[in-house]
Amino acid sequence: MGRYVTRRVLQAVGTLLLVMFLLHLLTTVAIQLNGNPAQAFFGDKVASPAQLAAVEQRFGLDDPCFDRVGDPCLGPFAERLGQYARGDFGTNLRGREVSDIVAAAAPNTLRLFCVVLITWLTLGMVLGSVAARRRGSAGDHGIRLTSVLIDAFPVFVLLIVYRYVVAVPLHRWAEETFGEDSWPPYWFKPSFDPDHPWATVVVPGILLGLAGSAAFIRLVRAGQLESYQGDHVRTARSKGLAERHVVVHHVVRNSSVPVVTAVGLTFAEALGGAVITEGLMNIYGMGGVLWEAVRNDDVGLVLGIVTLLAAVTVVVMIVVDVAYAVLDPRIRYE
Amino acid sequence: MRVRKAGGTGPEGTGRAAAERDGRTASSRAPLLEVRDLAVEFRTAEGTVRAVDGLSYRVDAGRTLAVVGESGSGKSVSSLAVMGLLPDGARVSRGQVLLAGEDLLTLSRREHRDRCGDRVAMVFQDALAALNPVHTVGYQLTEALRARRGLSRRDAARRAVELLDLVRVPNARGRVKDHPHQFSGGMRQRVMIAIALAMDPDVLIADEPTTALDVTVQAQVLRLLAEIQAERRMGLVLITHDLGVVAGVADDVTVMYAGRVVERAPVRDTFRAPAHPYTRALLRSIPSAASGGPQGADARRPRLSVIPGRPPSPAALPAGCAFHPRCDLAGDLCRSERPPLTTALTTQPHDDASSYPRASACHFAAEVLASHDVPAAASGRPRPTGRRDARETEEPTDA
Ligand SMILES: Nc1ncnc2c1ncn2[C@@H]1O[C@H](COP(=O)(O)OP(=O)(O)OP(=O)(O)O)[C@@H](O)[C@H]1O
Numbered sequence A: 001m002g003r004y005v006t007r008r009v010l011q012a013v014g015t016l017l018l019v020m021f022l023l024h025l026l027t028t029v030a031i032q033l034n035g036n037p038a039q040a041f042f043g044d045k046v047a048s049p050a051q052l053a054a055v056e057q058r059f060g061l062d063d064p065c066f067d068r069v070g071d072p073c074l075g076p077f078a079e080r081l082g083q084y085a086r087g088d089f090g091t092n093l094r095g096r097e098v099s100d101i102v103a104a105a106a107p108n109t110l111r112l113f114c115v116v117l118i119t120w121l122t123l124g125m126v127l128g129s130v131a132a133r134r135r136g137s138a139g140d141h142g143i144r145l146t147s148v149l150i151d152a153f154p155v156f157v158l159l160i161v162y163r164y165v166v167a168v169p170l171h172r173w174a175e176e177t178f179g180e181d182s183w184p185p186y187w188f189k190p191s192f193d194p195d196h197p198w199a200t201v202v203v204p205g206i207l208l209g210l211a212g213s214a215a216f217i218r219l220v221r222a223g224q225l226e227s228y229q230g231d232h233v234r235t236a237r238s239k240g241l242a243e244r245h246v247v248v249h250h251v252v253r254n255s256s257v258p259v260v261t262a263v264g265l266t267f268a269e270a271l272g273g274a275v276i277t278e279g280l281m282n283i284y285g286m287g288g289v290l291w292e293a294v295r296n297d298d299v300g301l302v303l304g305i306v307t308l309l310a311a312v313t314v315v316v317m318i319v320v321d322v323a324y325a326v327l328d329p330r331i332r333y334e
Numbered sequence B: 001m002r003v004r005k006a007g008g009t010g011p012e013g014t015g016r017a018a019a020e021r022d023g024r025t026a027s028s029r030a031p032l033l034e035v036r037d038l039a040v041e042f043r044t045a046e047g048t049v050r051a052v053d054g055l056s057y058r059v060d061a062g063r064t065l066a067v068v069g070e071s072g073s074g075k076s077v078s079s080l081a082v083m084g085l086l087p088d089g090a091r092v093s094r095g096q097v098l099l100a101g102e103d104l105l106t107l108s109r110r111e112h113r114d115r116c117g118d119r120v121a122m123v124f125q126d127a128l129a130a131l132n133p134v135h136t137v138g139y140q141l142t143e144a145l146r147a148r149r150g151l152s153r154r155d156a157a158r159r160a161v162e163l164l165d166l167v168r169v170p171n172a173r174g175r176v177k178d179h180p181h182q183f184s185g186g187m188r189q190r191v192m193i194a195i196a197l198a199m200d201p202d203v204l205i206a207d208e209p210t211t212a213l214d215v216t217v218q219a220q221v222l223r224l225l226a227e228i229q230a231e232r233r234m235g236l237v238l239i240t241h242d243l244g245v246v247a248g249v250a251d252d253v254t255v256m257y258a259g260r261v262v263e264r265a266p267v268r269d270t271f272r273a274p275a276h277p278y279t280r281a282l283l284r285s286i287p288s289a290a291s292g293g294p295q296g297a298d299a300r301r302p303r304l305s306v307i308p309g310r311p312p313s314p315a316a317l318p319a320g321c322a323f324h325p326r327c328d329l330a331g332d333l334c335r336s337e338r339p340p341l342t343t344a345l346t347t348q349p350h351d352d353a354s355s356y357p358r359a360s361a362c363h364f365a366a367e368v369l370a371s372h373d374v375p376a377a378a379s380g381r382p383r384p385t386g387r388r389d390a391r392e393t394e395e396p397t398d399a
């Protein structure tokens, strides 16, 4: 087991380096072809050559390799790796430390993801289990129809409809019913409120989670159906165990492996969803910050955040792999 | 190696045999496990299929009943019905399953499984699939003991080791934490047997416990089963498609064909003189049954079938006797009329007081029985020398 984890971690570090290098190559080519982004620092103002040079130097864009198309600029890459290793992730165009920005934004994204994950798992496990247990029944068909409907609605449609049609009357109704200082009005606030980060993130999180839950419902249903028909479930029943014991220890437990894998895979996808959700709901999170950074040509910030997101994804993958090995002993001894 | 049998039932004379039908017995004491006229149906796309039709058998403490038949004859389905484990789409349409006199089929599914969990255990056909890949064998061995008998974790751990020791898995202490895929086929089957023994059942149903194993391992596992059965005086229902397996271990045999019983007899009678052409054909497919005796057959038995044709699908049973398309004795009567299972067969009296009256479902049962020393020559296959004499066949081979 220890060796398995070590191997996975080494693989992950390699993957991360590769991602960073590719990212570096892409930005380098973009700079070489489009010209120096130092201009972005000045917005619409025209900067003097001296001012430009100073900015270039500050953001590490003064290396002559950026003027030579096709040069991979390994020097600046190594330099940046060195800075990252020392915990220095650079600043954005306004001189704010990227690490400070991340420290402020990441918790909100994490909150969002908590809600998303809980939504996925509750909907997936509950509806999927019910569908598997009562396969072929009206309930099963109803759940299938629901999951198809969920799939048919893109996240942003769901969010826009919620924000501009549903949220305002709901918010007003909640204020009138529960009073302005109670929790419910915050749940339905159409935009993020940094003073109530949990309350205002719940509904967007549920909506984002809802969008991904259809896949989970189907996955849990299929996995459990397969388990129900498995010979080992029959063996468990032959022991005279209570049905609930059989379902928990032999059906749900055995079908948990694909579900955990799917959590990992869908996680990467949800990062994209988070960008849209945070953008639309004004949540100050990683997605929102990235969205802004790209629009402002803020190369330093984009690089820092994308690197961080890549690192998070890689870590999630490791966690999933390890969970997979813990859940399915057949993996461990390969 | 004949494991004996202190005779779990009262004395039963052959005179009474004629009065008994389909395993029904007038014995004052209820048999340990008795199946009466069991029928199981599957609902399929092509309509209702009767996979088991009128199966009856009984097992008593300390005795072994072999249920023999080709693939698809309904052996597994009938055992699942006994255990209350039929899959979706299958139902018992007729019959009784009496465990010490109590009809399990009248109980709720919950109670049925409860009873079986306590008293009837099953060793499933495919051990790799029947064991849960994600739990340790230790967990699976004592799961029921912990959940149903409230054993503590410590006691359960100790019991798991004992159980593995009992089925002679080497290094039991070190292996309880292993998972099923880490065991070889033979060891896995032993683990399966140990799981079945965990609740100390009165009856063990072993569904082809050795089919997936290679020949030497087969013999070991069979011997183990027989020893444990004798030691605990369990009733054992040994399911197999291989009559050669039966000889050394079983007391009685029930031969199934296309969901029905075609012959039922004490094992030695069957080997001495089969009363049904199908049984006779099965016997011929054991290479050395005629010469080396049943035990000699065990060690080197290639799986071959000399019965021409294939067993019919229960969805499309031939009219009359289901065996007639493959039977060399088939006449017009066989094609039109189904032979009933009749017990009015005279057999030579033998010393072994058996609870099993002979029965055969063949219009020409008497002829088949009478001609029992002819077929060896008629089979057309070169045979080793030696008279096909029942007494010789029965000679115990464990010196
Ligand atoms: N799930 C099912 N659906 C429909 N019919 C079935 C199903 N399972 C079994 N049957 C029918 O029941 C018959 C008996 O099957 P069973 O598994 O009892 O055979 P068996 O004697 O155990 O054979 P084997 O030696 O291959 O294990 C089969 O021929 C098949 O037609």
Ligand code: SF4
Pocket: B276, B277, B278, B321, B322, B323, B324, B325, B327, B328, B329, B330, B331, B334, B339, B361, B362, B363, B364, B365
């Ligand atoms: S009844 Fe006829 S076909 Fe059937 S086994 Fe007997 S002789 Fe053969």
Ligand SMILES: [Mg+2]
Pocket: B075, B076, B077, B125, B207, B208
């Ligand atoms: Mg079978």
